Amino acid sequence: MAHMIDITNGRAAIAFAGRTPWHGLGQELTLGATIEEWTREAGLAYTVKESPVLFRSDAASEPEAFEGRKVLHRSDNGTPLAVVSDGYHVVQPADVMGFMGKLADIGGFEMEVAGALSFGRRIWALAKVNPGADVIDGDRVRPYLLLGTSYDGTMATTAKFTGIRVVCNNTIVQALRGDNTGTVRVLHSERFDADRVRQDLGIVADSWDRFLIESRKLAGQPISKTDADAFVAELLKPYHSGALDVTESRAYKRITELFHGRRAIGSDIPGVAGTRWGLLNAVTELVDHERGRSTNTRLESAFFGTGAALKSRALELLSA
Secondary structure, three states: OOOOEOOOOOOOOEEEEOOOOOOOOOEEEOOOOOHHHHHHHOOOOOOEEEEEEEEOOOOOOOOEEEEEEEEEEEOOOOOEEEEEEOOOOOOOHHHHHHHHHHHHHHOOOEEEEEEEEHHHOEEEEEEEOOOOEEEEOOEEEEEEEEEEEEOOOOOOEEEEEEEEEOOOOEEEEOOHHHOOOOEEEEOOOOOOOHHHHHHHHHHHHHHHHHHHHHHHHHHOOEOOHHHHHHHHHHHHHHHOOOOOOHHHOHHHHHHHHHHHOOOOOOOOOOOOOOEHHHHHHHHHHHHHHHOOOOHHHHHHHHHOOHHHHHHHHHHHHHHO
């Protein structure tokens, strides 16, 4: 089994408040817990340390330093995270949690989930922006701010807006028409400036308004079986390989089954089934609840990996 949620210290490095996350793991906290409590219970009470990379050749009796590279490792248990360049700027777990704590202090943000993935190579935190609103009556989506960083070079430090559908906890990534409104990325070749990122995220409120408008449009647009099937095939083409047609893939069959069979979570809400909104949520259900080898791998994929890219592409195609 791939352990994407970090368990190197004997328990799942994830904490949550409110409703249990769909991966079902972690330590429960009360809303309003201190950032110190969040940091401890999410398994993030450590620093990422740097050491030189050493090697010993056949011709040398003593280890030599490999110039231009360093190894990152955890202070709590010594777990090595990655070998990176000397110019790699680390954003510490305390920086991520402090960023979220400052937003909560300012007001309007509530921490809901935080944790570590892939043995601590990625960490992240999720804060609710406001109570949200109904896309249609009875189908509420809440806006969140997601902040994550990596210690292995696989991801820039990223703060982005995302929506979570209350009825099923599906995450919906905003990337309408290919723009990055609601997303701020800081490369590891740059220093993380928390104040600057907070200023840049002033667009989050506008992003939520746009997201809600577009989602309500999707809910008001029926889609035929032929068009829905064509959408799913187009959506999956970039991710499909092999001799079989994309319509023979498991993902294609499952999305169309969820949509046409009205088996997707929330499809019984009046006005969801048979619409572009319902089709979008059939895709998000596959990514968030079913795709991948385990709930752990789905979590990383849904927020940062191919799952997030697939959901973003689905929203772009349906909103075109």
